[in-house]
Amino acid sequence: MKTKFSGILTLLLAFVVQVSLAQTTVSGTVTEENGPLPGANVIVKGTATGTQTDFDGNYSIQASPTDVLIFSFVGYTTKEVTVGNQTTINVGLASDNALEEVIVTAQGIKREKKAVGYAVTTIQSEAIGSRPSTDVARVLQGKAPGVNIQQTSGLAGSGTNIIIRGYSSINGSNQPLFVVDGIPFNTATNSDQGFNSGGNSASSRFLDIDPNNIAEISVLKGLSATTLYGQAGRNGVVLITTKSGSTSGSLQKKFEVSVDQSYFVTEIANLPDYQDTYGNGFYQSYSQAFSNWGPNFDSRGTNGVDENGNVPHPYDRAALADVFPEFQGADYAYRPYDSVEQFFTTGGVTTTSIGVNSSSDKGSYNVSFGRTDEEGFVKTSTYQRINFSAGGSTKLANGLNISSSFNFTRTDRTTPPTAVATGSNPAAGTASLFANVLYTPRSVDLIGLPFQNPVDNSSVYYRAGNDIDNPFWTLNNIQNDERVNRFFTNITASYDISDWFNVSYRVAYDTYSQEQQYGANKGGVQIQGGVLTTSSRINETWDHTLSLNFDKAISDKLNIDGNIGLNPRREVTNLQGVSSNQQFVYGLLTHNNFEESNGFTGFAEQNIIGLYGNVTLGYDNYAYLNLQGRNDWFSSLPQENRAIFYPSASLSLIPTSAFESLKGNDVLNYLKLRVGYGSSAGFPNPYATTIGLGSGTNVFQNQDGGAVNVLTVSNVLGNPDLKPELIQEIEAGIEARLFKNRLSLDVSVYDKVSNDLIIQNRLLDPATGYTVTSDNIGEITNKGIEVGFGIKAIRGEEEGDFNWDINGQWSVNENIVEDNGGEDGSITVFAGFTNLGNAAISGQAFGVIVGSSITRDANNNLVVGSDGNYLVDNNLSVIGDPNADWRSTVINEFSYKGFSLQAQLEYQHGGDMYSTTAAALLARGLTEDTNFDRTQTYILPGVTQDGAPNNIQIAATDVGFVNSGFFIDEQAIYDATSIRLREVSLGYSFPEKLLERTPLGSLRVNFIGQNLWFKAINFPDGLNFDPDVSSTGVGNGQGFDYLTGPTSKRFGFSLNATF
Structure with a gap:
């Protein structure tokens, strides 16, 4: 018991x-x-x-x-x-970058990174949001190898050029496709003005994306990565997942509110070092000229300066006697004035973003609102953006998964006129603010002089002939205005038919209306009668994707996954505009206040149907073969040419998982080898194959004397035999992590060939009745290397210890025109001006700069004329290559106990630039580079026309004014090698213990500066010139600076909090 x-x-x-x-x-x-x-x-x-x-x-x-x-x-x-x-x-938990890292690929397909056989660069939200730049494209500068991002200027909201792995088309677009939450996103740069009359500063529609609402960006660079997007992905694809579109419920979180607030000061990046020794005039004598080769400021009683150091007042002239009687007979102190320095102002960028989100196993949602207000470094450079977005996902009781996102953006922008300029004024009939302000003579008080005639409101300035617009008059009387309302949304439904097979359907819609106005009051020197141009552009895109998706384990080691999809797409653009001139009443910019008005219209529509397939075979988690193909049918080509098929294939092998001898290796922790082939095409613009009637009219008289309006016949001959451009690329790469994941490498090499290039304006004999046509010609190749690396230089043992991370990239691309379709030595100028621009020449780099040069003899000696100045050779020749030899970026980040310090340093080696800024300032004797003894004479190196060494002496004025690039294009070419501190930031994350008794979940403050320092090594020191500009605007032109606007620098703080 x-x-x-x-x-x-x-x-x-x-x-x-x-x-x-x-x-x-x-x-x-x-x-x-x-x-x-x-x-x-x-x-x-x-x-x-x-x-x-x-x-x-x-x-x-x-x-x-x-x-x-x-x-x-x-x-x-x-x-x-x-x-x-x-x-x-x-x-x-320690990060294991090699462990099942999932990335977003074409058509939004998520795949393990180890399984893809092509290069993908991913940028997380921490490197994108709360930055001084309001343009998401510029936030990416230096963060992805092989991606060249070039701003047009530092004006608020100005355009941005993005080129991935070089230029593949002469006249076609080379800009990548942007996809936002699965929506093909139109990022066009639209302007009613040509680049030479101010269109160079037009905004790109990247501006409609709020960087603070981005969760992640993936950059697909090679054709083997972008095949599923068809021709739209031929220049690479930038995949953006917004926080509203990131609807995964796998990461459960309670209700959360996030607030981001930032303010950044905006200033002109740098001004030249102006010399304050000499003033207005020529040959050491004072005159009211546009140059600074006048007498020394210490002059008294000589060279036009009286004994008291005065000169006649600039407004002491008969034409202004009744308007400004107080200046008649008045003296004007001949001394240096800080006019340019005081002309520019200090602006600011204020951004507020609020987000609400929650997720669980039943679904998720995200709602955000943002507002950005920017004032630039001149008062008529402003930008405002308002964003609202909402998104969510859920699984219904019947098993249907639904996700959707909704986005609305409104932007308002103003800019001053930025027509290109090579001399004292921009091209006739246009206006440019910066063309006239930067080379203001040092002895002219731009700030103190009246800029407007009080009687007729016309511009007045220091020149005796009043033949230059006063920059302040331009600033107050001429500007561009733009308003964009944009709505884009998508809805996706998917249903799991079995545990390995599902079907999904996504419909996406993107539309925006763009209202533009260019207005100039009468009274300007260049636009005397005034002008008003207004336009309304509506762009609409429908995109549907029906996809059958599968992921099946065939055996313990063999897996197959993929999808088959149908992708119809419709794009419509409608443009209506009116242009008026000869203003009646000053100050009233309405079309009924102008004498003449003419309308203009534009319409384009195209439909694309794509059928694609994608399959991946995976073996034992270390070998992956991916096969893709897409067939597109385009409405813009005749039936016999409108279909094209693009195949692609890639292979990924991971030796560190395949071979036992490499497993658990402390030196080589991870190794992936990859190789891929891809293809795509570039289709012509709609209606390039047909002959159309222009929307303008010609007026004739009938036999009774009545007026008859008839449509104008186009001078463009349609080409029904036009074919798509064909692009093919081979890519190989290595991804590795070494020394216990302390060192990471990602190396890619590629060879890309473009054939059947479409030339849009091939000249025809006028006897045909037409002047130009489109045709298929030539071949362009791009060969390059891209290297990305990461080094965990110092790693503390405990959380909060000192850490030092180094991340960077290096890339090189050789872009060659193998055949331009013409005779040997023929020059095809496709950007800029016909006598100075970018050209396609067989055997030369794409876009070489052609223009006039210094005459050379048989021994390549520079030839000097009888006046002692160089002789010009006006025959077009190659004077520069704008393509950089290579580019690199290094980002250092230091962290310790919540503090972090980050610095992004960039370097560009090579790449030539034609600079009017340099030519204008040097030729006018304004910078410290020209502060030499001007009483001496000089001899230019070279030979005379008879071959003898040059011994002809010329004045200092001629050395600068005649031989600095004003008259011979070659002399305005400079090597644009540069180094810059792109971004520096200091941040602090408050520890949780300090926030325990507050409603805050997290709190971080950052102090950030962008473009705070740069150095163009081979430009004259006194210019302080920043070559990060492009006066030909967004497009295929490169390497030109036409005084269309300097760059900016920004610095300030951001505050990020969650509740």
Whole structure:
């Protein structure tokens, strides 16, 4: 009996102890190197018991002392901890970049990075949001190898040029496709003005994207990566996932509110170092000229300066006697004035973003609002953007998954006129603010002189002939205005037919209206009667995608996944505009206040149907073969040429997973080898194959004397035999991580060939009745290397210890025109002016600069004329190559106990630039580079026309004014090698302990500066010139500066908080 009782008691005690142990509560926090890790899995090993961490990384779970807890999260190493007698277990998970990293690829397909056989660069939201730049494209500068991003100027909202792996088309677009939340996003740069009359500063529709609402950006560079987008992806693809479109519910978080507030000061990046020794005039004599080769400021009683150091007042002239009687006979102090320095103002950028989001196993949602207000470095350079977005996803009871995002953007922008200029004024009939302000003579008080005639409101300035617009008059009377309202949305429905097969359908819609106005009051020197041009442009895109998707394990080691999709797309553009001139009443910019008005219209529509397929075979998680193909049918070509098929294939092999000898290696932790082939095409603009009637009219008289209006016949001959441009590319690469993941490398090499290039304006014999046509000609090749690297230079052992990370990139691209379709030596100028522009010449780099040059003899000696100045050769020849030899970026980041310091340094080696800024300032003797002894004479190096060494002396004025690029294009060419501090930031994340008694979940403050320092090594020192400009605007032109606007620098702070 005692034995039975003892046995029962023993069992009872064991049961009580077991129950007691099972009810132990274990809690703690899971963190990673940057803070709490929400959504991490905590599982009791060998059971189904588990939980996830909340937004602050906290968890709580029931476990016994003998249990083992498994802590895991995708992209981090897994940890196992025995509970023992612990009730609090805090765990830090280390990042494992090689562990199932998932990236977004073409058509929004998510794949493990190890399985893709092409280069993909991913940029996270931390490197995008809360930055001084309001343009998402510029935020990407220096962050992706092989991606060249060039701003047109530093004006608020000015355009941005993006080129990935070089230029592949002469006249066609070379800009990448932007896809936002699965929506093909129109990023066109629209203007009613040509680049030479001010269109160079037009905004790109990147501006409609709020950088603070971006969750992630993936850049697909090679054709093997972009095949599924067809011809739209031929120049690369930038995939943007917004926070509203990021609807995954896998990371559960409670209701969260995020607030981002920032303010940044905007200033002109740099001004020249002006000399204050000499003033207005020529040959050391004072005159009211546009140059600074006049007498020394110490002159008294000589060279036009009286004994008191005065000269006649600039407005002391008969034409202004009744208007400004106070200046008649008045003296004017001949001294240096800081006119240019005071002309520019200090602006600012204020951004407010608010987001609300939540996610669970039942669904997720995100709502955000943002507002950006920017004032530039001149008062008529402004930009405002208002964004609203909402998105969500859910799974219905019937198993149907629904996700959607909605976005609305409104932008308002003003800019001053920025017509190109090569001399004292821009091209006739146009206006430019910067063309006349930067080379203001040092002895002219631009700030103190009246700029407007009080009687007729016309411009007045220091020139005796009043033949230059006063910059202040331009600033107050001429400007561009733009308003854009944009709406884009998508809805996706998917249904799992089985555990390995599903079907999905997505419909996307993107539309925007763009209202533009260019207005100039009468009274200007260049636009005497005034002008008003207004236009309304509506762009609309429908995009549908029906996709059958599968992912099936054939065996333990072999897996197959892929999809088949149908992708119809419709694009419509409608333009209506009116241009008026000869203003009646000054100051009223309405069309009924002008004498003459003419309308203009434009309409384009095209339909594209794409059918694509994609399949990947994976073997044992280390070998992957991907095959893709797409067939497009285009409405813009005749039936016999409108269909084209683009195949692609890629292979990825991971030796460190395939071979036992490489597994667990402390030196080589991860190695992937990849190779891929891809193809695409470039289709012509709509209606290039047909002959159309222009929308303008010609007026004739009939036999009764009545007027008859008839449509004008186009001078463009349609080409029904026009074919698409064909582009093919081979790419290979290596991805590696070494020394316990302390060093990472990503290297790509590629060879891209473009054939059947479409030339839009091939000249015809006028006897045909037409002047130009489109035709297929020639070949362009791009060969390059891209290197990305990361170094964890210093890693502390504990959280908060000092860390030092180095990330960078290096890239080189050789872009050659193998055949321009013409005779040997023929020159095809496709950008700029016919006598000075970018050209396609067989055997030369794409876009070489052609223009006039210095005459040379048979021995290549510079030839000097009888006046001692160089002789010009006006025959077009290659005078520069705007393509950089190579580019690199290094980003250093230091962190310690919540503090972080980051600096992004960029370097461009080579690449020539034609600079009117340099020519104008040097020729006018304005910068310190020209502050030499002007009383001496000089001899230019070279030979005379008879071959003898030059010994002809010329005045200092001629050295500068005649030989600085004004008259011979070659002399205005400079090597644009440059180094710059693109961005520097200092941030601090407040520790959780300080926030425990507040409603704040996190709080971070950042101090950020952009473009704070740069150096164009081979430009004259006194210019302080920044070559990061493009006066030909967004397009295929490059390497030109025509005084269309300087760059800017920005610095300030941002505050980021969550609740």
